[in-house]
Amino acid sequence: MPNRIMPSLLSADFANLQTSIETIPSADALHVDVMDYHFVPNLTIGLPVLESLRKITDKLLDLHLMIEDPDRWAPTYAEQGAESVTFHVEAAHAPIRLARELRARGARAGMALKPATPIEPYAELLPELDMVLIMTVEPGFGGQRFLDLCLPKIERTRALLDATGGDIWLQVDGGVSVETIERCAAAGADSFVAGSAVFGADDPDAMVNALRQMADASS
Ligand SMILES: O=C(CO)[C@@H](O)[C@H](O)COP(=O)(O)O
Numbered sequence: 001m002p003n004r005i006m007p008s009l010l011s012a013d014f015a016n017l018q019t020s021i022e023t024i025p026s027a028d029a030l031h032v033d034v035m036d037y038h039f040v041p042n043l044t045i046g047l048p049v050l051e052s053l054r055k056i057t058d059k060l061l062d063l064h065l066m067i068e069d070p071d072r073w074a075p076t077y078a079e080q081g082a083e084s085v086t087f088h089v090e091a092a093h094a095p096i097r098l099a100r101e102l103r104a105r106g107a108r109a110g111m112a113l114k115p116a117t118p119i120e121p122y123a124e125l126l127p128e129l130d131m132v133l134i135m136t137v138e139p140g141f142g143g144q145r146f147l148d149l150c151l152p153k154i155e156r157t158r159a160l161l162d163a164t165g166g167d168i169w170l171q172v173d174g175g176v177s178v179e180t181i182e183r184c185a186a187a188g189a190d191s192f193v194a195g196s197a198v199f200g201a202d203d204p205d206a207m208v209n210a211l212r213q214m215a216d217a218s219s
């Protein structure tokens with residue numbers, strides 16, 4: 001199973017996003033955190049920035065929508081060229097319909113869970129998805145401490161995905177670093193979001209490769 005390192009632009013320089021992206025040529029995708037001041041107590045970027053990013057990079061754009069009412073807003077992100085659009089199940093009114101709408105627009109459909117949200121009630125939804133995102137911090141901010149209590153949920157989600165079959169990615173997001181990535185990979189994650197660990201490193205691209213090597217050695 002290939003391991004993917006997806007740096008979060010939340011820790012990049014918002015005044016120089018293109019320059020920041022150029023520092024990580026080895027990244028497998030760019031993780032874009034969209035926050036609305038309602039679902040989380042923070043505000044970041046939205047569609048206009050996605051449109052600009054789409055023009056300057058061919059990398060997979062992995063949108064993490066931390067917004068209320070994703071049923072209404074998420075499909076537009078797929079229409080604007082995001083290959084992967086992840087909504088929070090806590091905010092979605094009709095997750096199956098939403099996942100189908102994302103796929104109908106050509107995007108991979110992702111479903112995110114906050115740390116206290118269990119995966120089991122959503123086991124039946126998994127065939128509708130291309131990715132499950134297990135948050136390993138409370139969503140809203142970069143640079144938080146990894147929550148070890150999420151590791152058993154990563155393991156249980158891996159077991160459910162294996163039982164489901166297909167190629168559904170298992171992503172972890174929050175506090176992923178050289179200190180924590182091995183435990184995430186051993187628990188069954190294959191897609192790793194890292195913000196402060198990558199953009200806070202002296203050599204961000206070397207960090208991307210180091211993280212991937214550690215994940216490969218632990219999975
Ligand atoms: O979705 C989020 C935060 O809500 C993340 O994508 C963070 O941006 C990850 O940052 P680090 O924890 O890796 O610094």
Ligand SMILES: [Co+2]
Pocket residue numbers: 008031032033064173193
């Ligand atoms: Co994120």
